């Protein structure tokens with residue numbers, strides 16, 4: 325995981341965190357990858373590809389899993405499409421995230437990484453959550469009320485009604501690697517819809533609450 329994380333180019337455009345896989349936040353990558361591994365996820369759906377930093381990281385790390393991503397912005401989409409065409413486990417679409425979710429068939433062991441958030445644009449999150457039939461859900465930019473972790477407008481529990489138990493990351497948890505992202509850190513939330521998650525995995529209990 326570390327090797328793929330630090331060898332994926334940071335080509336993200338117009339991003340406050342400077343881009344990189346999972347916003348160059350190794351703790352976020354560690355959490356999401358732990359979920360993918362422990363819950364034996366077969367399909368990953370990312371909303372908001374931007375230029376494909378996280379998509380490429382996931383494509384390299386999980387060559388046997390299907391990764392589906394979309395971006396509404398034509399420029400980002402065109403860039404990411406060219407960048408990702410060498411990965412035959414990636415599908416990328418130039419559509420709105422809610423449209424993508426509503427028009428896809430996916431198994432129960434699908435992980436959604438909801439990251440189609442951009443300042444000044446409508447936040448599709450509530451509709452994305454409503455449209456998900458089943459799966460494991462990771463929400464980026466969640467307000468965890470911790471100093472140094474911020475996002476405006478606040479993404480909070482009201483935005484994700486209709487899901488099961490929600491866990492948030494614990495910034496004080498002892499992770500195996502130091503977090504080197506200084507530009508901008510953000511919280512995340514993890515939940516499920518119609519999937520029984522075993523949140524008791526030792527590794528997951530350590531860094532979420």
Ligand SMILES: C[S@@+](CC[C@H](N)C(=O)[O-])C[C@H]1O[C@@H](n2cnc3c(N)ncnc32)[C@H](O)[C@@H]1O
Nearest residue numbers: 372373374377378395396397420421439440441
């Ligand atoms: C924070 S960036 C995504 C970063 C990317 N996930 C990564 O880790 O490199 C958010 C992206 O969501 C896209 N976006 C915003 N609203 C969207 C929508 N309704 N549907 C699809 N994409 C959207 C923006 O164009 C932007 O590129």
